[in-house]
Amino acid sequence: MKPLDALGNLLNEPVMVKLKNGMIIKGKLKAFDIHINLVLENASYEDNGVEKKFNQIFLRGDMVVFIS
Amino acid sequence: MKPLDALGNLLNEPVMVKLKNGMIIKGKLKAFDIHINLVLENASYEDNGVEKKFNQIFLRGDMVVFIS
Amino acid sequence: MKPLDALGNLLNEPVMVKLKNGMIIKGKLKAFDIHINLVLENASYEDNGVEKKFNQIFLRGDMVVFIS
Amino acid sequence: MKPLDALGNLLNEPVMVKLKNGMIIKGKLKAFDIHINLVLENASYEDNGVEKKFNQIFLRGDMVVFIS
Amino acid sequence: MKPLDALGNLLNEPVMVKLKNGMIIKGKLKAFDIHINLVLENASYEDNGVEKKFNQIFLRGDMVVFIS
Amino acid sequence: MKPLDALGNLLNEPVMVKLKNGMIIKGKLKAFDIHINLVLENASYEDNGVEKKFNQIFLRGDMVVFIS
């Protein structure tokens, strides 16, 4: 198994993504590529205790720390 | 679906782009490429509480955190 | 021997991964690639003295400092 | 349209370039390439409230945040 | 001679590696590649005055400042 | 014209180079390449109010902010 295969298994599953700026974004994984660019659906993150919601969010891969 | 397909679906739609320096820029997505270089039309961002407006703005892709 | 061969010898073994943001993540190494993207199983890390656990975690390679 | 086409439309036009170190440089866009390296003519920026002027300035592309 | 040849001469020799986060790791050089990914055996580093030891450690090349 | 053509026009001319660490180096431009690696002759920069001089200095391109 390669690491990207593990991401493939997460498609359409809920994931948590930690970014290099400390943000944690949750949502359903809809797409990824070899740069680890991601698209999450029904995504949300907390900003100063307020939950922000997005129908869809594109995350640039070089910002990703981990995905679980 | 690949992440860039999701961006393709946003062409001519209003988007919000968060940059690595904390700036948030809003505008209509007119163009993107594989580096996530972006062009927004009728764009604006807040600078110390003052809204700055641009007919068109080119954003370098490596500054992008997320697009929604 | 090349460095990636050493990682190959660690597959299915418990490893400790130090990231550039200071995090230390422990788990069983399930996958790696030439970018040093990693997948750990039964992974955990400490966050303010609280252990956080994950069935599986994908770590982006450019965050890795060392693996042992 | 691709993002670099938008830059092509700005050739010989006055532009404002924001760099990652916070500098804002204004001038007439004379050249660009795929790395977003730029050449501005009759360029200026403010340094501690003093305007500095240049007949021509070469900006390294990886410093660019946005161009408008 | 090219720089990587100098690393080749250090194989199976004790080396000291300084990383970008300030860490200094000592051990026997067992492997390296063109990215300067390294594997050290019988490695150790000091952490707050306590020596930490590893049978084997993989260091990601982009963290390396110098090797001697 | 491409940006590197503008650098070609500066060969053997006095230039000022600003680096990402804030240093400003002046000298005669003797060479450059696509990475914006530079060689300056009769170069100098100020360090705490003291001018340091070099017959020749090689600047790594990824440190360059601008050249004028």
Add this chain to the structure above:
Amino acid sequence: MKPLDALGNLLNEPVMVKLKNGMIIKGKLKAFDIHINLVLENASYEDNGVEKKFNQIFLRGDMVVFIS
């Protein structure tokens, strides 16, 4: 002349290398490559006022600010 030719002229000559972490390392240039990876012989740098000496030191190219 290209910038790397200037480095070629410095082979077996004493050089001073400034790194991005502020370190200044002196020694005889024995090898370099296109990444500006360097090998210095009879090298030394000051650490808190104490001179540290190395028979040979490998410097990773992406740490280099300038060489003179």
